[in-house]
Amino acid sequence: MNFFEIINPNIEKLTKNEYEILDYVIKHMNEIHNQNIREVAAACFVSTTTFLRFVRKIGFSGYSEFTTVIKYTVLNDQEKPAATATFDMKQSDYREEYLKNIEETVRVLDDNKLNSLCELMMNRPKIFIFAKGFSKYAAEYVEYLYTLEGFLVVFPKNFEQRKLAYRNIGKDDLVFVMSYSGDDQELIRIIQVIKNQCDFASLVSVTGANNNSIQNLSDYNLYVFSDEIHDKKIEITSHVSMIVIMELLLYQFREYKGGQENV
Known part of the structure; x- marks a missing residue:
């Protein structure tokens, strides 16, 4: 599962401070999947309890799932080959993906x-x-x-x-x-x-x-x-x-x- 697919339905629920935490997470995904919760919470200037509450609010059951999905997303972004042409997928499929990206x-x-x-x-x-x-x-x-x-x-x-x-x-x-x-x-x-x-x-x-x-x-x-x-x-x-x-x-x-x- 992709990190952004999980958090998207929960974005609107976030407070201003939680948006700042999310901004930090997105910027530092490459490092976070190798860090423990205390290290990441300290980098965000919040307690581990606050950070765990944030993790659950954006759609994860706990910190372990959070870092696992981030690691998968980072690796997938690095390994995913670019599509060779617009016309490789059905027009109906492309329309659906096109609109989904805008949404x-x-x-x-x-x-x-x-x-x-x-x-x-x-x-x-x-x-x-x-x-x-x-x-x-x-x-x-x-x-x-x-x-x-x-x-x-x-x-x-x-x-x-x-x-x-x-x-x-x-x-x-x-x-x-x-x-x-x-x-x-x-x-x-x-x-x-x-x-x-x-x-x-x-x-x-x-x-x-x-x-x-x-x-x-x-x-x-x-x-x-x-x-x-x-x-x-x-x-x-x-x-x-x-x-x-x-x-x-x-x-x-x-x-x-x-x-x-x-x-």
Whole structure:
């Protein structure tokens, strides 16, 4: 059984503190399956009793099942071969999986994170978007959408532009890094440069739900579910879920803004 399949029905029940524990767990799955409950609880700054209560709340009978499923999920992610083409499965099956991925992406969205981002967006920061490969096409739509909302959006399209753009990021700006794999070395270096500055912007990652470097370096993590698909060694993984996340954030901002203006 996959870790994310078990926790998904229980995400909405979590408190703000429990969301923070879940965020830590997702970021450190590679280490957690080899640690005992005292070590993990201490890393989350909670008691073992609190952590065990959290484990049961997200759908596990106990800590042993929790770590076993995490280990299985990590190994499965490492060993699972990419699909060779979109057309290998029946159209009806693909539709079902396609819709399921979008549904899971929406379900695990953390309202607390979205509201925190909306609060930052109320200050009308410059918005920087960094994306490469197939993610660039999703980012182009996001650039258009957020520009229509009145934000100054900077979306560098190539290596030279990205190298110049990150030098102009201010401490009050908002940086989105869109990468399904979460392990692109150029984007990781850009994030590291930004974080090494004395005053750095808020960093938001939009990546796959696997544990990856970009999400670990970010201040806010928004997780995407999608089946990784390659055709003739070219990635054609659906990026619709990335667009869904960015649209929902913008719609929540509009609602948040309206609520603040009516206060």
